[in-house]
Amino acid sequence: MSLPTDGVRPLKYVDALREAVEQEMERDPDVFLFGLDVDDHKAIQGSTQGLLAKFGAERVFTTPLSEDAMTGVAIGAAMAGMRPIHVHIRNDFLMLCMNQLVNIAAKAHYMYGGSVKVPMVVRSMIGKSWGQGAQHSQALHSMFMHVPGLKVVAPSNAHDAKGCMITAVRDNNPVIFVEHRLLYSTESAVPEEPYTVEFGRARLCSRGDDVTVVAVSNMVIECLRAQELLSEIGIHAEVIDPISLVPLDIETIHASAMRTRRLVVVDNAWTCCGASAEIVARVLEMAGPRAGIEVRRMGFETTTCPPSPWLEAHFYPNPSTVAKTIHSMVRGTDAEWEPDPDRVRLAYQVQFNGPF
Amino acid sequence: MDVAISSADTLDGTDIQRIYRSLRRIRRIEEEVARVYPTDRIKSPVHLSIGQEAISVGVIDLLGAEDVVGGSYRGHAAYLAKGASLPAMVAEMYGKATGCNAGKGGSMHLIAAAQNVIGASAVVGTHIPVACGHALALKRRRSSAVVAVFFGDGAVEEGVFYESLNFASLHKLPVLFICENNGFAIHEPLAKRWATDRLCERVATFGIPAERVADGDVFKIRSLAGKFIADMRAGGGPGFLECLTYRWREHVGPSEDYDAGYRQRSDLEKWIANDQVARLGGMVDGTVRAQIDTEIEQEISAAFAFAESSPIPETKELYTHVFAD
């Protein structure tokens, strides 16, 4: 991990993404960016803003609504030595790319005996709130984790978004780059210079001895708020952001869980066959039966995401549910505790009022 | 390279010999694969191109080293016609470390990066957009090279085929689409799968010039491909060639299956009467032909011997190449 300290300034997640792509396109003429609507005035919520003007329509272009073939085109161009970044405004739409990603992108290097590489980045955004509903809110990263040959990253802040994007573009493998819509407006300290954030190295976001909390994507923000609330009542949570799910830094998670003996994995996704199931299973396998690690998974409720805010409020884990779950693990289920409802509300959620 | 439109009349003796050699060589290789298959030394399902050789040979005869070829699991002919290694192909089928995919692809995924044979795919139609991606890269690099991609009549039923046609035409990509229409997808005939057989008309609506060769004539295929290739090299967009043909053996495996009831041997007989291997053989001088045939047999025995004696992959190879460095 290279971390320059010069020229660090607060930057939004969305601008960090844009800046990373801009810098990589400047560095390497083989990098190109394409996908539905990357070149229109909305520019994928601003994440591709200005790139068309700077690099021209040969390197920044929209596509027909043909996600399947466009994924194949990206794969072919990548095999031919280019470095495509294929953008999708929602994670849900990757289902149309599944055939190419699973059957070709993930397999090519192996099945062709190492004679080709597929250096491509597949960007997509997970939606939430303001009526995104059933088909614009899914987070299907575990489907990609399942298949050997695909890397999966889900940066939770602007700093990691930029560094991971640069790493992804330079990686010689297909990288599924998972973004969260609500993170776009969040700011963190981001160096101006290009830098990389290494895949397979988790970030320790807070230290604590009572419980290990692994949080994925935007759940890092939600869990850090839970951690703050818990610390006020003397419960200290160690919050870990894996950053990349494939490769996964299971050692860091395992070491922490061995110390705290409690592991909660909070995913912004369903738990069934999900990243949370995988992380818990791997930690328990490594720890063995005598480690006595108590585990919990939190994620989407096992139902379809509703658009109505009154229903949706119960669909996602949030700082309150996370904090209460941890509280009951540490203090026991009999101990009643309710965090201050005003303080569980997160700015990025409150500020977001759509439409997309 | 000669990209002029050529028919049999404009070809000289060396051209005919070269085309004959390629046709005969592929036929004999596939027959040898079929002969060896029951011994179980070939560790891979085989989709033979016997009867369909003229399409790959006719098109690829006009391609140069820098041009790119893509095919499906029924892609042995395209791989061989492009000059990829025969010993490496046989070794691949044997599952040996010396295979063109290092024993990790098998018969359905042949690749030869050095000869610009992009890897074949066995999920029907999936290699078509990938071939377009190669064409996009060539175009971006201002190369005069072109891509030829082969697929069956089943593949044109996939949505991705139409998506690819549209994109290739929109971006004027240098890609020649070649449909090897053998009338069957496994055992299902066209009549049960296509609402109409006006494939070329469908393709033409994308603004892609489309031609059909109904009789398997290698010279017609070559001549039409030559016109498309010349247009693409001059900056024109994609072309489409539908070649009617016939799969002489079963869909997968070494045998005939005319007793299965889904097709008649009399259908095959028409194609045998029009066999391009025999036809071109008849156009080559007897002594030269005997010489060519002998060389082919020697090359085949050497390739199978190479595969036999090649080492098996080391166990650690199971885990290498999951990710590229």
Ligand SMILES: Cc1ncc(C[n+]2csc(CCOP(=O)(O)OP(=O)(O)O)c2C)c(N)n1
């Ligand atoms: C997407 C997909 N669906 C089904 C299959 C099973 N399958 C293998 S070959 C084949 C027939 C394809 O026919 P065609 O495209 O005409 O090619 P041919 O085998 O005749 O060369 C089918 C259905 C597959 N491999 N991929």
